[in-house]
Amino acid sequence: MYRQFEQASNVEPCLGCAARVHGICGSLNAADLAAFAATGRHRRLARGQTLMWEGDAPALVVNVISGVLKLTNVGASGDEQIVGLVWPADFAGSPFGAPMKASVTALTDSEVCLFARAEFETFLDTHHDLALALLRRTFVALDQMRDLMGMLGRRSAGQRVAGLLLALAKTGGVETDRISLPLSRQEMADLLGLTIETVSRQLGRLSDDGVIALPDRRSVVVRQQDRLAACAGA
Amino acid sequence: MYRQFEQASNVEPCLGCAARVHGICGSLNAADLAAFAATGRHRRLARGQTLMWEGDAPALVVNVISGVLKLTNVGASGDEQIVGLVWPADFAGSPFGAPMKASVTALTDSEVCLFARAEFETFLDTHHDLALALLRRTFVALDQMRDLMGMLGRRSAGQRVAGLLLALAKTGGVETDRISLPLSRQEMADLLGLTIETVSRQLGRLSDDGVIALPDRRSVVVRQQDRLAACAGA
């Protein structure tokens, strides 16, 4: 009785969690959620804080509640390549023990749920619904990754920048036209495989053409969605 | 008794299947494998044959036994972008009903196992081990995809071509130095985000430098692995 109450109190934050609707924990019933929540812990990350490093043995897996994280590789010449963004309700980590192929870093101040990898794996083994939910999410992540690859393939700098803005508007976006950028110019460049100068110039050009406005460095207002889509060229 | 015998006869090809060691079906015991095999069918594909089209409702999922398939998107200007390769024991398809984001086409003559999506999903729902095996594979596929993205990011044409050759040597490769290319020059270009001319020039340069030899258009001999790795630059 006491135990059940304790569990219920553990679950409480989960029940109001924004990520639960689409996150993998949404697959669990109340009792399992209680047990699951007991294995995880909530944590805040400041912008720029790195949770796991490329090459690490993966001790943790992460479920994002709010904010945006990035997955990065460092190239031979010390330059950083962003290989993925992790949005609320998304999952990151290497649940089957393979060494981390990317570092995980907060792009914005964020809230996450952390789980010890071993415990998470046990939970996966014993909770079929959780495994299926994670499988679903992973397939979605694969599709998104392929979209991103299309962006890096045979596309001009202008198309890449426009495409990124559209993607940010869609993913991060509430219904407003104002995008709050989770990425700095340098990070956009690292994601798109361009230089910071080229990103800056392309944004400038879009702004000069009246397609977007740049009220401050961390915001973009989409003025002409159709023309922006045309610039993205796909 | 009769039924069991029939199942066993169904399974027979599976037991000798090269893909089973690493494929998702390797997670199944004899009885489940029999039921699984009964839902799938074996099929040969000729080079160039397309199994599923971008945008299709996904009726099938595929497990590759031999050969190599490609996943492609077509851009706005009709150009083709390859967003992934599917090797033996790999899995392709959209098991949760999302429309296909890429076409699936055979790069070489291939053998595959096909499953009706609905039946496959039922099997996933009822066989936890299969779900976990597929989850493992999908995480590996995600990591590979990120490697590929690193290749398309901030890397020169020469680095991309060298990197692709190394990847092919590793993945497709037996212990020999001779790589049998599953890709035409055009397909290499589509994969690397380059033009066919640039790919050709880079291969020519590597050949002139003695790093590789090009005995015929579908083969590459790696003469100096270390220098090739240096050219790949990561």
Add this chain to the structure above:
DNA sequence: CGTGACATTGACAAGCGTCAAGGTTCGTGG
């Protein structure tokens, strides 16, 4: 032997990276 797909090679132009010089924003400390 001929025909068509595929690949190589060359000349040229443009897009983007590189280098360099300002300009803006933000936080920190006087």
Add this chain to the structure above:
DNA sequence: CCACGAACCTTGACGCTTGTCAATGTCACG
């Protein structure tokens, strides 16, 4: 509250890498 410095961003000039266009070469198949 202002001044200063550091991080971040923008803008310009220039050159290299790569795409484009075009011609030629080579292989596979009828």
